[in-house]
Amino acid sequence: MTGMTVIVKTVTRWVKVFIFLYGVYIVITGHLTPGGGFAGGVIIACSYILLTLAYGKEFALKRLGPRTAAGLDSGGSLLFLIVALLGIGSGGLFFTNFLQKRYPGGEFQLASAGFIPIANIAIGLKVFSCLFLVFIILSILRIVLDAEGKQSLVQRWPEGKEE
Amino acid sequence: MGTEVILIILLFFMLAGALIAVETKNLLSSVISLGAIGVGTSVAFLFLMAPDLAIVQIAVEVVLLIFLIRATIARDVIPQRGHIAWGGLVVVVVLLAGLLAFGAYAFRDLGVFGQPIIAAVQDAPSNRYLARGMKETGAANIVAAVILDYRGYDTLGEATVLFAAILGALTILRVRSRSGGGKP
Numbered sequence: 609m610t611g612m613t614v615i616v617k618t619v620t621r622w623v624k625v626f627i628f629l630y631g632v633y634i635v636i637t638g639h640l641t642p643g644g645g646f647a648g649g650v651i652i653a654c655s656y657i658l659l660t661l662a663y664g665k666e667f668a669l670k671r672l673g674p675r676t677a678a679g680l681d682s683g684g685s686l687l688f689l690i691v692a693l694l695g696i697g698s699g700g701l702f703f704t705n706f707l708q709k710r711y712p713g714g715e716f717q718l719a720s721a722g723f724i725p726i727a728n729i730a731i732g733l734k735v736f737s738c739l740f741l742v743f744i745i746l747s748i749l750r751i752v753l754d755a756e757g758k759q760s761l762v763q764r765w766p767e768g769k770e771e
Numbered sequence: 772m773g774t775e776v777i778l779i780i781l782l783f784f785m786l787a788g789a790l791i792a793v794e795t796k797n798l799l800s801s802v803i804s805l806g807a808i809g810v811g812t813s814v815a816f817l818f819l820m821a822p823d824l825a826i827v828q829i830a831v832e833v834v835l836l837i838f839l840i841r842a843t844i845a846r847d848v849i850p851q852r853g854h855i856a857w858g859g860l861v862v863v864v865v866l867l868a869g870l871l872a873f874g875a876y877a878f879r880d881l882g883v884f885g886q887p888i889i890a891a892v893q894d895a896p897s898n899r900y901l902a903r904g905m906k907e908t909g910a911a912n913i914v915a916a917v918i919l920d921y922r923g924y925d926t927l928g929e930a931t932v933l934f935a936a937i938l939g940a941l942t943i944l945r946v947r948s949r950s951g952g953g954k955p
Contacts, residue, residue, distance in 0.1 A: 642825075642912065678941070722909060
């Protein structure tokens with residue numbers, strides 16, 4: 609399975625960057641315009657899923673393996689939790705917006721709203737890697753029939769990268 | 772008044788999509804009808820002036836359709852056959868009629884569309900967020916201010932649920948095939 613036709617591959621090569629950039633834009637300006645971490649993360653995951661569909665899974669897994677995606681996933685959750693915990697450290701409560709209290713930015717500026725942009729980026733990372741992992745899991749697993757006719761799930765990680 | 776008419780038309784569109792998705796024999800048509808329901812929901816959110824939800828809905832719907840088509844239909848296509856079970860159909864129709872009657876009874880005292888009861892209360896949380904959210908959090912998007920600052924616990928719980936789900940899926944599905952023994 610090496611992907612789709614050359615038309616799909618060419619269009620994907622041009623379009624993937626714009627989808628990715630649109631997702632990043634929605635994540636970064638989540639505190640100013642509609643959108644936010646969840647929607648942006650889903651759109652970024654869409655760009656990688658498009659890559660996987662058009663070029664085959666080996667091509668996409670070479671760029672972002674399951675181990676890296678799992679690391680990004682954990683890193684996103686950890687960043688969100690650390691940002692929340694820092695509220696306690698700076699003399700407030702859990703989820704106190706300490707950055708906004710200390711350095712209030714101008715209204716409608718990109719660098720405003722304290723830790724909300726950072727939390728958006730964390731959630732965006734997390735959702736993106738989560739959805740990509742779900743897609744990897746679902747598209748790598750195969751249902752095979754063995755000799756006794758029993759169904760079993762079989763997976764093929766690329767070149768023994770895992771376990 | 773105009774919004775309600777548009778919403779009712781959208782609801783009929785979505786109901787038709789749901790009926791087709793349940794009743795059709797072809798799995799691919801069923802999945803595509805599910806996509807129509809998602810698009811209808813997204814447009815309804817747009818008309819209700821909730822662009823955040825509309826963006827999330829349309830993006831998640833696209834990814835979900837890809838998942839459904841790629842992960843289920845390409846693997847095992849099971850054509851649905853069989854006759855209509857008349858007894859079950861009668862039970863379903865009676866239950867639906869009962870639900871409809873109960874809904875008509877329960878929604879009698881509902882307020883006017885677009886004017887929630889909580890907005891009339893002076894010290895309601897939503898009024899406070901709308902009045903002081905910009906000053907307190909500095910975020911121009913009030914949705915981001917609520918879900919990441921005022922209601923940060925909810926977002927943390929949602930992130931935890933997603934994390935646990937993907938962890939469980941990776942752990943369970945990582946097992947190699949038992950009967951094959953080693954490399955498949």
